[in-house]
Amino acid sequence: MDSWVFWFSFLLFQSMVQYPQPVGDGLDKVTRLRMEARAKLQEQEKIRLEQEVEQLALMQSGASWGDLLWSALQPWQVWAFAGLLVLLLTIWFMWRKRSREAKISVKKEKKKEKEEEEEDETWVYDLRWLLDERIQWPVQDLQTGCSRTMALIDNFISVIGHALTGTFYPVLQQAIGFGSAFEGWTAREKEVAYHVLIPLTPPLGHTFHLERDTDQQKPGRNFRVRVELECSCPREHQGVNLLCFLHHPDVVRRRTRQPNLLDSLCTGFYLDVQKIVIWFCTLLRASWRHLPQSRSWHLVLLASTRSCNLRLNNDQESFLVKVLFGVRRHTSDIFITSRPQGAQTPSTMWPETYAVAETKFFRHMARQMPQDSSHLKCLQLLACVLVRKDFSIHSVKTIIMHLLNTVPVSRWHRRYFLLQLSDALEQLRLSLEEEHLEHFILGNQRLPEEIRLPQDVQRAKPPNLFHGLVQDPAAHSQAMQAYLDLQRCLARVLAYGHF
Structure with a gap:
């Protein structure tokens, strides 16, 4: 109400200022100038008063809206609003705290991982020192020894292969290295033994048949190699003029002056291990000077009944080669070999290896x-x-x-x-x-x-x-x-x- 009274008084005063009472024409020039100056001052004062009135009206309007809003809210709504504000502030403070804890935890994890890595590196270094420097491992270059051994046996088989052309002895196939040295490890021995297996196949006119030994008293699985003659008559080979050991053994012996396998390296009908070892060692001794290794190595043949053991040495080193003989079972990686099976292994018995x-x-x-x-x-x-x-x-x-x-x-x-x-x-x-x-x-x-x-x-x-x-x-x-x-x-x- 006070604002409306004030506003009405202001308008009345403004009307009096805008419409002053008329004066006579006889006023002098000085009086007219004073009246004009006074009018300008009143105009300025009017503008200032209007601005103050507008500001006062705005303030009163804002206050009234605030009062209206506050009076509209119920007490429980005020407390709910205050509780919500407190909850939001609490959540914000908890989030800030967890963020700081997470950052600290990440820093601790990274520090722990770094310490574990440093510990692992130290442990690995200690283990490497233990394995490489502390433990006195056998000093041998197994890879070089294996390569040298296979080159020797391959050269020998190549030389012997030419010498055995036209004979009826077993055919020597490519040698196979086996055992610890070829697997990459060896026991603590002064001299490394390199084991080599030479597979045998039957010569022309002969076949091998493997017979399983049924004696359960003997350890392992054992076989015998039965040697049989096969027919090589011309009619069986479509006109090829071959000599047949099966039907004309005497003619073949007289023409070739070569015994068949049954006459040379068998006992009865079975391949004899000891005879094969003696035959191979005889060939090796006779052909040694034709091998390139003879110029830098000295060969010593060691006595053995079921393998051919060679020791090669020079001024710097020596190594041992043990040559076994075998027959492959079908096309597999299993062989029957000349290795001994017990103290008294019969010469016609070939244990499976x-x-x-x-x-x-x-x-x-x-x-x-x-x-x-x-x-x-x-x-x-x-x-x-x-x-x-x-x-x-x-x-x-x-x-x-x-x-x-x-x-x-x-x-x-x-x-x-x-x-x-x-x-x-x-x-x-x-x-x-x-x-x-x-x-x-x-x-x-x-x-x-x-x-x-x-x-x-x-x-x-x-x-x-x-x-x-x-x-x-x-x-x-x-x-x-x-x-x-x-x-x-x-x-x-x-x-x-x-x-």
């Missing part, structure tokens, strides 16, 4: 493993410790092969060396306690496809390599004692670096 398949498995795994793999170091360390112990190195090798076939390849990195060594020892302990260790090749359905097995080998029941411990309690006690000695010896090696 899986060494070539095992070497092929190690080569396959070498292609899958990380570059800095520890599996060969693990195997070599165990072999070096066992070399003078009453324990089978092949048993430990079998355990390592089983682990290689089950443990992911990434877990064989060098940093896991001690873990894998511990796993191998634990598996050996369990196998000794249970008196059971399965053969790795026989009956194994999880081998790589590139390893070829005959169906009877693939489907066979895996034999127990610790079968002898079941029947001989004394041997089992001795094996357990050897295991305890192995543990102590390994602890000494890891602590002091020598065997």
Whole structure:
């Protein structure tokens, strides 16, 4: 109400100023000038008063709207609004606190990861120092030795092949390296032995038939190689003029002056291991001077009944080559060989061997493993410790092969060396306690496809390599004692670096 009264008074005053009372014409010039100046001042005052009135009206209008809004709100709405404001402020402060905690946590995690990486690097460095500098590994270049051995045997087979042309002796096929040296590890020996297998195939007019030995008293799977003559008459070969040992043996002997295989290297109808060894060593001795290796190496033939053992030496080094002979089973990686099976193996008995398949498995795994793999170091360390112990190195090798076939390849990195060594020892302990260790090749359905097995080998029941411990309690006690000695010896090696 006061604002409207004020506004009405202002308008009345303005009308009086705009419409002044008239004056007479007789006013002088000075009076007219004063009146004009006074009119201008009143106009300015009018403008100022209008501006103040407008500002006052705006302020009163704002205050009235605020009062109206405040009066419209109920008390519970005011408290709800205040509570919402407090809640929002609380959430904001909590978010700020968690953000700071998250940043601190990330910094701590990064610091922890960095410390762990530094710790891993230190541990790996210590392990590398242990494996490369502390432990005195055998000093041999196995790759060079394998290449040198295969070159020697290949040269010899090439020379002998020309000499045997036109004869009826077994045909020597390309040699196959097998065993620890060709797998990349070796026991702690002064002289490395390189094992080589030379497959034999029948000569013209002859065939080989493998007969499985059914004697269950003999260990392993054993065969005999029955040699039979086959017909090579012209009518059977569509006009080719071939001599037939089967129908005309005397004519063939008289014309070729060569005995057939049954007359030379067999006992009865079966291929004789000892006769083949003597024949091969005689050929090697006679042809040695024709080989390029004879100019830089000295050859010594060592006595053996079922293999041809060669020692080659010069002024700087020496190495041993053990040559075995075998017959391949079908087109597989399984051979029957001349290796001995027990103390008194008959000369016509050829035990089945899986060494070539095992070497092929190690080569396959070498292609899958990380570059800095520890599996060969693990195997070599165990072999070096066992070399003078009453324990089978092949048993430990079998355990390592089983682990290689089950443990992911990434877990064989060098940093896991001690873990894998511990796993191998634990598996050996369990196998000794249970008196059971399965053969790795026989009956194994999880081998790589590139390893070829005959169906009877693939489907066979895996034999127990610790079968002898079941029947001989004394041997089992001795094996357990050897295991305890192995543990102590390994602890000494890891602590002091020598065997």
